[in-house]
Amino acid sequence: MQNYWNRRFAKEGRIWGSSPSRTALQAMEFFRKEGVRKILIPGSGYGRHSDFFAANGFAVHGIEVSDVAIGLSTFPNTLVRHFRGSVLDMPFNDELYDAVYCFNVLHLFRDSDRRTIIGKCAAQVRSGGVLFFTVFSEREPTYGKGQKVEENTFESKPGRPTHYFTHEDLKDHFSAFAVLETGLIEDEENHGDEGPHVHLLRYIAARRT
Numbered sequence: 001m002q003n004y005w006n007r008r009f010a011k012e013g014r015i016w017g018s019s020p021s022r023t024a025l026q027a028m029e030f031f032r033k034e035g036v037r038k039i040l041i042p043g044s045g046y047g048r049h050s051d052f053f054a055a056n057g058f059a060v061h062g063i064e065v066s067d068v069a070i071g072l073s074t075f076p077n078t079l080v081r082h083f084r085g086s087v088l089d090m091p092f093n094d095e096l097y098d099a100v101y102c103f104n105v106l107h108l109f110r111d112s113d114r115r116t117i118i119g120k121c122a123a124q125v126r127s128g129g130v131l132f133f134t135v136f137s138e139r140e141p142t143y144g145k146g147q148k149v150e151e152n153t154f155e156s157k158p159g160r161p162t163h164y165f166t167h168e169d170l171k172d173h174f175s176a177f178a179v180l181e182t183g184l185i186e187d188e189e190n191h192g193d194e195g196p197h198v199h200l201l202r203y204i205a206a207r208r209t
């Protein structure tokens, strides 16, 4: 996984540009209502969302497996810190966060790893804190491409799974939490050989009770 992402970031740089996904704006409104100050971002990449939240006054810690991605982060702000390591090896400190924002990372893992990651995120959120995750939905145009390895999970290359979440499936992953909202959201991207395209993501907002 680390080699794949390092190679990709080395070749394509700041792949998704510097603007945040529109889901980050939605998450920020939610976080403000919840009085969030400190956010954990698992799979933070080169920090486009860390930068966005920091520029809006939140303190942010990211966890990122690719050192190349971390090297591409630019925001000169003491409000941001990136830890180099795998989300599967969290925690990297003993802090508790008010919120987790996790954009398009969870679907990159098989079932047992996905549940481990959610559990590890929850353990780093204070009681009453909140989580906002986005993932690929089963309506993504790439659904079904590659070798099926688990339910709704396909590997485009061996060892590189993509899981496509249905509504029920996503709720099931977060059944240990109070689910506040879920939905589908279109997210435009324009990068690499693919050019402009639209992802059909699912999001979930939940509270640790």
Ligand SMILES: C[S@@+](CC[C@H](N)C(=O)[O-])C[C@H]1O[C@@H](n2cnc3c(N)ncnc32)[C@H](O)[C@@H]1O
Residues within 6 Å of the ligand: 001, 005, 016, 042, 043, 044, 045, 046, 047, 048, 049, 063, 064, 065, 066, 069, 085, 086, 087, 088, 102, 103, 104, 105, 108
């Ligand atoms: C689709 S990208 C999303 C990046 C970032 N969330 C964004 O929107 O800019 C997935 C990210 O997860 C990171 N990643 C993949 N596996 C990881 C792991 N086991 N631990 C931490 N980060 C990981 C990748 O390096 C990459 O930065």
